[in-house]
Structures are given as structure tokens and as C-alpha cells.
Amino acid sequence: xxxxxxxxxxxxxxxxxxxxxxxxxxxxxxxxxxxxxxxxxxxxxxxxxxxxxxxxxxxxxxxxxxxxxxxxxxxxxxxxxxxxxxxxxxxxxxxxxxxxxxxxxxxxxxxxxxxxxxxxxxxxxxxxxxxxxxxxxxxxxxxxxxxxxxxxxxxxxxxxxxxxxxxxxxxxxxxxxxxxxxxxxxxxxxxxxxxxxxxxxxxxxxxxxxxxxxxxxxxxxxxxxxxxxxxxxxxxxxxxxxxxxxxxxxxxxxxxxxxxxxxxxxxxxxxxxxxxxxxxxxxxxxxxxxxxxxxx
Numbered sequence: 001x002x003x004x005x006x007x008x009x010x011x012x013x014x015x016x017x018x019x020x021x022x023x024x025x026x027x028x029x030x031x032x033x034x035x036x037x038x039x040x041x042x043x044x045x046x047x048x049x050x051x052x053x054x055x056x057x058x059x060x061x062x063x064x065x066x067x068x069x070x071x072x073x074x075x076x077x078x079x080x081x082x083x084x085x086x087x088x089x090x091x092x093x094x095x096x097x098x099x100x101x102x103x104x105x106x107x108x109x110x111x112x113x114x115x116x117x118x119x120x121x122x123x124x125x126x127x128x129x130x131x132x133x134x135x136x137x138x139x140x141x142x143x144x145x146x147x148x149x150x151x152x153x154x155x156x157x158x159x160x161x162x163x164x165x166x167x168x169x170x171x172x173x174x175x176x177x178x179x180x181x182x183x184x185x186x187x188x189x190x191x192x193x194x195x196x197x198x199x200x201x202x203x204x205x206x207x208x209x210x211x212x213x214x215x216x217x218x219x220x221x222x223x224x225x226x227x228x229x230x231x232x233x234x235x236x237x238x239x240x241x242x243x244x245x246x247x248x249x250x251x252x253x254x255x256x257x258x259x260x261x262x263x264x265x266x267x268x269x270x271x272x273x274x275x276x277x278x279x280x281x282x283x284x285x286x287x288x289x290x291x292x293x294x295x296x
């Protein structure tokens with residue numbers, strides 16, 4: 001039974017309302033990033049649109065310019081104080097290297113492991129699947145002490161390679177489970193037909209099955225990138241000179257107060273890469289998040 005015009009209008013209004021409710025914090029966050037300090041910390045009223053937008057927060061965090069220098073140039077030194085450098089260019093580079101490296105390594109390992117778990121029958125297979133699933137129940141803080149000891153011995157502390165390894169460790173279980181659900185959707189008869197025609201197991205995997213689950217690979221890659229991009233706790237404990245974006249933003253809380261303008265500017269900038277990825281693979285991501293329960 002098709003919904004009536006009134007039902008469709010109510011449905012659309014509710015959908016817009018829910019989306020607006022969830023988008024409002026992001027909008028307010030982005031708005032704060034272009035507010036001058038005088039509007040950001042106005043104690044007498046909430047400033048919505050009646051202010052002159054400024055790019056100072058982005059110039060300081062993304063271009064490395066001095067806030068004091070910009071304040072003198074503009075002739076407005078209100079609220080200028082605290083730490084002198086909030087340059088986040090090296091932080092952005094470190095975050096990109098870690099997130100991209102961890103995503104690539106995770107996907108390479110996950111596509112092979114998930115295919116084996118989906119197609120091969122071996123003793124302890126179900127127990128191995130349960131063990132992988134249990135890894136997602138474990139909070140990162142539970143492994144931080146042994147990881148610090150192991151990384152210290154392996155000279156991986158405070159290195160990008162160490163962060164890539166530990167993010168791969170944390171993301172691999174969800175990537176394997178996600179990809180296995182996609183492999184399970186591909187009929188095994190395709191494998192058998194390819195091997196009857198003379199293809200090896202690897203050729204069957206590479207040329208027949210993997211192209212059919214590329215949507216799942218994309219969804220897993222997006223999730224791994226987002227998890228690595230936003231990971232905070234492990235980066236905080238395992239590094240001292242290398243600062244990823246969440247750790248860098250935490251450093252904007254100084255002894256003189258929170259630098260909300262810089263925090264919102266860097267936070268808004270950090271959303272953009274993940275947002276673009278999600279838009280590119282939106283369909284595959286929804287299916288991936290439901291572990292394959294939505295069939296084409």
C-alpha cells in the first residue's frame with residue numbers, strides 16, 4: 001500500500017528534522033571556527049550571525065601563521081594570549097601518513113584473512129571467528145601496557161610506523177568480519193566453476209571473487225580510515241613528539257583556557273576527509289555497517 005501525500009510529507013519533514021538535529025552541532029562547530037574572539041566569548045549574548053567572519057583560526061592552525069602577528073595586522077588584539085604556536089601542519093601530515101598507512105595495511109591483511117575464513121574449512125574455524133569478534137569488545141586501554149613494553153623493545157615508540165601497526169591491530173577484526181560477510185554473499189559455485197576451468201585458488205580469489213566484493217573493500221577502507229583518523233588514546237600513550245589530530249586538539253586546552261577558535265577550526269578541517277570518503281562510498285558503507293544484511 002502506497003503512503004498518502006500527507007504521510008510522505010510527514011515522513012520527509014521528520015527526516016529533515018532528524019538530519020538537522022544531528023547536523024546542528026557540526027554547523028555550530030564550523031560557525032565557531034570563523035568567529036572572532038570577541039564574538040566567541042561574548043558573555044552577554046549568544047552570537048549567531050551578527051559578526052564579521054574571520055579566517056584567523058584557519059590561518060594559524062593550517063598555515064602556521066602567528067596569532068599575535070595576525071592580530072596586530074587586523075588591529076584587533078582582543079583575547080590574544082596563551083601559547084604562541086598552534087601550527088598543525090606537521091600534525092595533519094602525521095595523521096594522513098598514519099591513517100592511510102594503517103588503512104592500506106589493514107585492507108591487505110583483511111581481504112586475505114576474510115577470504116580464507118569464508119571459503120576454507122579448517123579445524124577451529126568458528127573459534128577463530130569468535131576470537132576475532134571478541135577483539136572488538138576489548139577497549140584499547142586494556143592493551144596499552146603490553147603494547148608499550150613491546151614497542152619499546154622493538155623501538156617503535158614515538159614512530160609513525162608504530163602507530164600504523166597499532167591502528168592496524170585495532171582495525172583488523174572489524175575489517176575481517178565485514179569483508180567475510182561480503183565474501184559469504186558471493187556464491188561458492190563461482191569459485192568451483194573457475195577452478196574447473198583451470199584457475200588456481202589465488203587466481204579465483206584475485207580475478208573472480210575480489211572484484212565482486214570491491215564495494216565491501218571500499219566500505220572497510222572508509223571505516224578503517226575514520227577509526228585511524230580519530231584514534232586518540234593509543235596515540236597519546238605511544239607518542240611524545242608525533243601528534244595526531246585528536247592529540248593535537250587536546251593540546252589546545254592550555255593553562256590560560258581552551259582555545260575554542262583553534263579547536264573548532266582544526267576540528268572542522270579534520271571532518272572534511274572523512275566526509276568526502278563517506279560521500280564517495282555511501283551505498284557500500286550502509287551495507288557494510290549492517291554486515292551485509294541489506295541485499296542488493
